[in-house]
Amino acid sequence: xxxxVIVEDKKKKLKExxxxxxxxxMKELALSCERKSISFYEALxxxxxxxxxxxxxxxxxxxxxxxxxxxxxxxxxxxxxxxAISCLTEEDHFLGNIEYFKEIRKISPLPMIRKDFIIDPYxxxxxxxxxxxxxxxxxxILSDDQMKEYYKLAAELGMDVLVETHDEEEMERxxxxxxxxxxxxxxxxKDFTISLENTKRLRTMVPEGTxxxxxxxxxxxxxxxxxxxxxxxxxxxxxxxxxSEHPKELAADWKALYDKN
Numbered sequence: 001x002x003x004x005v006i007v008e009d010k011k012k013k014l015k016e017x018x019x020x021x022x023x024x025x026m027k028e029l030a031l032s033c034e035r036k037s038i039s040f041y042e043a044l045x046x047x048x049x050x051x052x053x054x055x056x057x058x059x060x061x062x063x064x065x066x067x068x069x070x071x072x073x074x075x076x077x078x079x080x081x082x083x084a085i086s087c088l089t090e091e092d093h094f095l096g097n098i099e100y101f102k103e104i105r106k107i108s109p110l111p112m113i114r115k116d117f118i119i120d121p122y123x124x125x126x127x128x129x130x131x132x133x134x135x136x137x138x139x140x141i142l143s144d145d146q147m148k149e150y151y152k153l154a155a156e157l158g159m160d161v162l163v164e165t166h167d168e169e170e171m172e173r174x175x176x177x178x179x180x181x182x183x184x185x186x187x188x189x190k191d192f193t194i195s196l197e198n199t200k201r202l203r204t205m206v207p208e209g210t211x212x213x214x215x216x217x218x219x220x221x222x223x224x225x226x227x228x229x230x231x232x233x234x235x236x237x238x239x240x241x242x243x244s245e246h247p248k249e250l251a252a253d254w255k256a257l258y259d260k261n
Contacts, residue, residue: 002060002093003189007141009092010117023122030157031127038111040134040160041180044211044234045084049258051251052213054081054238056102061192061239068245069098071100073139075108077248080151082110084134086236089116105131113162117141124153131183132162134181137169140189151177162213166198171205182206183213183236196223200230224254243255 021029044050056076058064069077078085087104088096096116107111113134114127119141122144127135135154137147137244147163154161163179165171166188174182186198194217214227215236227235241247 001190003140006060006090006093006117007119007188010090012118013091014120014122017099017126018122018245024127026122026125026129030128033095033128033157035131037133037158037160038109040084040111040162041211043111044181044213046083048232049228049232049255050083051081051255052086052234052236053078053241053251054086054088054115054236055100055239055246056088056115056242057100058093059239060093061187065122065239065242068243071103072107074247075104077246079108079110081248081251082237083234084111084113084245086113086115086238089114098126100132100229111160113160118150119146121153122152124157124159127154128157128159132159134162136162136164138164138189139174140164140166144173144176147174148177151179165202166200168205175205175207180208181211181213183215185215186218187216196226199227199232203230203232207239221254221257228258 002078007025085104085108087101088094089098089101090096111133113136114132115136118135118137124135137150150184151161160181161179162181162183163174164185165174166185184202186196186200196217200216211233212235213234214232218235219236219240
């Protein structure tokens with residue numbers, strides 16, 4: 001399964017990162033970081049639809065993405081239209097890296113989430129160092145103890161956490177740590193099929209007061225209407241924005257449609 005391959009490749013890349021900057025040094029850098037995080041939670045918790053605009057160069061499902069505009073131009077449009085930014089830092093399968101993240105951080109005032117396959121505390125310290133306001137924890141690749149430990153560490157470093165689930169079992173496990181933000185990935189990370197029914201089905205399990213995010217597979221106005229019925233608080237939009245020559249207009253259209261009575 002592709003998820004297993006991604007995780008194994010991530011373990012190899014982690015060794016390379018730790019050879020460049022040791023675990024001790026990365027922790028020291030994170031703990032001495034004076035930057036105050038921007039609340040990712042507050043950006044998504046406000047009334048109306050919030051949108052997380054994603055930047056990625058590729059994905060296993062889409063392959064390499066042909067850029068429709070320069071990174072700086074895209075982020076300028078994001079700055080004027082979305083509520084938060086997601087940046088892929090996974091190198092082998094999404095062609096991301098922390099340099100893209102740092103470049104975006106310099107030109108955006110929006111809260112940013114480091115989107116990666118986090119399997120080690122090192123990555124959480126690194127996220128703090130590069131300017132992340134939030135990290136992604138994927139229930140499918142973590143044990144209950146890891147989720148709890150990593151969530152606590154991120155909070156101690158002043159970062160929010162988006163906990164990602166795919167099915168009822170993962171949702172039950174994730175809710176044990178009482179996350180402030182919980183997401184449902186409509187894309188099955190084991191076979192990459194998409195179903196927005198994931199969001200509808202799991203919505204009923206999410207406690208009131210928890211910010212609920214629907215991730216992946218949102219490409220049409222019909223999808224927006226469907227997800228409005230599901231009462232999502234936020235959407236994470238990747239492929240549709242990356243393929244669009246006018247993501248600012250697309251975000252405005254979808255927000256207007258969601259807010260329409």
